[in-house]
Amino acid sequence: MSRYRRRRVMNRAMEVLATVAALVAVAALAVVVISVARRGAGAVSWDFFTKPQALFGQPGGGIANALVGTALLVLLATAMALPVGVLTAIYLTEFAPRRLAVPIQVVIDVLAGLPTIVIGIFVYALLVIGHTQSGYAGAFALAVIMLPLIARATQEVLLLVPGTLREASLALGVRRWRTVVGVILPSSVGGILTGTVLAVARAAGETAPLLFTSSIFANTVQTDVTKALPNIPVLIFTYSEQPDPALHQQAWAAALVLMAFVLVASLAAKALLARSRRKLAR
Amino acid sequence: MTESFTIAPVIDVAQVTQDSRPSEREVVFDIHDLTVSYGRVTAISGVDLQIHRNVITAIIGPSGCGKSTFIRCLNRMNDLVPGARIEGQILYQGSDLYASGVDPVEIRRRIGMVFQKANPFPKSIYDNVAWGPRVLGMRKELDERVEKALRSAALWDEVKDRLKKNALSLSGGQQQRLCIARAIAVEPEVLLLDEPASALDPIATSAIEDLMHQLKREYTLVIVTHNMQQAARVADLTAFFSLEVDETRRSGVLVEYDATSKIFTNPSDKRTEDYVTGRFG
Numbered sequence: 114m115s116r117y118r119r120r121r122v123m124n125r126a127m128e129v130l131a132t133v134a135a136l137v138a139v140a141a142l143a144v145v146v147i148s149v150a151r152r153g154a155g156a157v158s159w160d161f162f163t164k165p166q167a168l169f170g171q172p173g174g175g176i177a178n179a180l181v182g183t184a185l186l187v188l189l190a191t192a193m194a195l196p197v198g199v200l201t202a203i204y205l206t207e208f209a210p211r212r213l214a215v216p217i218q219v220v221i222d223v224l225a226g227l228p229t230i231v232i233g234i235f236v237y238a239l240l241v242i243g244h245t246q247s248g249y250a251g252a253f254a255l256a257v258i259m260l261p262l263i264a265r266a267t268q269e270v271l272l273l274v275p276g277t278l279r280e281a282s283l284a285l286g287v288r289r290w291r292t293v294v295g296v297i298l299p300s301s302v303g304g305i306l307t308g309t310v311l312a313v314a315r316a317a318g319e320t321a322p323l324l325f326t327s328s329i330f331a332n333t334v335q336t337d338v339t340k341a342l343p344n345i346p347v348l349i350f351t352y353s354e355q356p357d358p359a360l361h362q363q364a365w366a367a368a369l370v371l372m373a374f375v376l377v378a379s380l381a382a383k384a385l386l387a388r389s390r391r392k393l394a395r
Numbered sequence: 396m397t398e399s400f401t402i403a404p405v406i407d408v409a410q411v412t413q414d415s416r417p418s419e420r421e422v423v424f425d426i427h428d429l430t431v432s433y434g435r436v437t438a439i440s441g442v443d444l445q446i447h448r449n450v451i452t453a454i455i456g457p458s459g460c461g462k463s464t465f466i467r468c469l470n471r472m473n474d475l476v477p478g479a480r481i482e483g484q485i486l487y488q489g490s491d492l493y494a495s496g497v498d499p500v501e502i503r504r505r506i507g508m509v510f511q512k513a514n515p516f517p518k519s520i521y522d523n524v525a526w527g528p529r530v531l532g533m534r535k536e537l538d539e540r541v542e543k544a545l546r547s548a549a550l551w552d553e554v555k556d557r558l559k560k561n562a563l564s565l566s567g568g569q570q571q572r573l574c575i576a577r578a579i580a581v582e583p584e585v586l587l588l589d590e591p592a593s594a595l596d597p598i599a600t601s602a603i604e605d606l607m608h609q610l611k612r613e614y615t616l617v618i619v620t621h622n623m624q625q626a627a628r629v630a631d632l633t634a635f636f637s638l639e640v641d642e643t644r645r646s647g648v649l650v651e652y653d654a655t656s657k658i659f660t661n662p663s664d665k666r667t668e669d670y671v672t673g674r675f676g
């Protein structure tokens with residue numbers, strides 16, 4: 114009887130502990146959001162989104178050019194990472210024999226754990242030294258960060274596709290790659306998109322690799338990816354090092370915009386995933 | 396090596412099929428000393444069996460005796476199982492099914508399969524049936540082909556007004572008939588069915604059984620079932636598999652293969668008799 118009581122108390126204690134831990138996590142996020150909003154919200158206005166950065170020493174200005182730059186960088190990075198990531202995942206789950214799948218999986222896991230500054234230096238040595246900083250180099254660095262995220266997310270959804278569907282298609286005398294394209298991928302698009310959106314959210318805020326590959330101050334909108342592109346993370350970094358309090362406020366505001374984007378992207382990803390799960394479960 | 400006491404029966408096929416023209420006595424599968432193992436586990440050993448054209452052959456036996464293993468050898472589905480090893484010989488229309496240079500994908504196109512659990516694609520009813528032909532380059536008169544397959548599977552009247560609806564909205568029995576339609580839409584020569592009705596209610600089961608009698612005219616059918624009444628109702632020939640256990644290992648063997656009526660009323664082997672009279676598993 115006392116043992117039974119002890120178990121019950123233990124169970125209750127663990128439950129409370131877990132709840133408290135969850136609350137702490139939520140509180141941490143709330144503190145970050147509130148403090149960023151308090152410091153930056155004042156600078157958010159229509160002009161903030163539509164005007165490019167002002168020259169140093171001049172008042173006003175916005176982040177339009179950095180927004181465009183970040184959008185371009187992330188778009189380009191997605192264009193590189195999405196196909197490679199998805200194909201890698203397909204190879205791993207559908208084709209690779211075990212003795213190849215295991216080492217490739219390890220490589221992906223290592224890549225996912227690599228500090229982004231290391232990726233930055235690597236891309237700097239590879240693409241920037243001897244050339245110049247460029248949008249390409251920045252996007253490539255971001256793509257290296259996105260690749261393992263997309264590959265893992267894709268693997269997870271591919272494994273959710275029931276084996277009986279593969280069997281059904283193969284038993285018709287359909288080749289394996291055709292089965293993948295015609296049956297397996299259509300049931301996994303939702304999950305792949307979810308993973309991609311999360312990877313985009315992650316890449317959009319990465320600073321370290323861009324400091325090496327695409328850090329520039331400019332007061333016009335630039336779209337030439339062979340040159341360095343202004344972007345949000347680097348803007349936040351440079352503004353926060355300036356003495357001017359107006360620039361500090363703009364840095365906070367830019368951080369707020371970035372955070373809002375990540376939040377919206379995560380919610381969208383969650384909705385997408387729920388939809389694709391429902392589709393598979395039916 | 397286990398002693399296998401398979402009986403190679405001499406069956407007069409003409410006697411068991413009512414409307415047998417000469418061509419219908421053809422042997423489609425000629426199986427010699429088939430042994431299949433998964434890693435170190437032997438699933439079936441020493442199976443000798445002949446399967447005839449336009450005849451329904453039933454495979455019965457207790458669960459785990461290798462019925463699925465056996466039937467999956469006939470269209471090389473076991474190639475997809477890592478660690479599966481197949482020994483012995485299977486001649487399909489006279490040529491070795493497992494000879495090097497035989498493309499298993501082509502074999503699967505010619506020898507269709509329906510599985511225990513209905514597994515329609517998460518696509519529309521139409522696309523479930525049309526997808527195979529489309530991928531395999533049979534795009535001409537696709538609508539007619541789909542209709543014909545659905546009619547053959549006795550499903551057309553129930554779905555003709557909602558071909559664009561998702562297949563997963565159908566009932567279990569309809570889904571299984573859709574899977575049969577999907578399999579016959581690519582015009583296979585043989586249809587293998589692995590316990591196609593085991594998850595269905597009696598009404599859906601009887602629809603599938605009626606269907607099999609229809610399909611027999613055009614196809615060679617092999618059906619696995621653990622339901623003896625079902626075998627008795629649909630099959631012309633019945634093969635009884637059993638688990639043979641000796642000190643170190645156990646594996647499935649073919650015990651008796653004969654006309655269905657003989658298997659159920661007057662079996663030659665004691666083990667068959669025990670099984671069909673319900674004294675065993």
Ligand SMILES: Nc1ncnc2c1ncn2[C@@H]1O[C@H](COP(=O)(O)OP(=O)(O)O)[C@@H](O)[C@H]1O
Nearest residue numbers: 433436438457458459460461462463464465476
């Ligand atoms: N993919 C597999 N891997 C390993 N063992 C298997 C596999 N499939 C079947 N077996 C084994 O082979 C034996 C026969 O199984 P199966 O052919 O499914 O029998 P049945 O269909 O008559 O129930 C069983 O002992 C089973 O555990």
Ligand SMILES: [Mg+2]
Nearest residue numbers: 462463464589
């Ligand atoms: Mg089985």
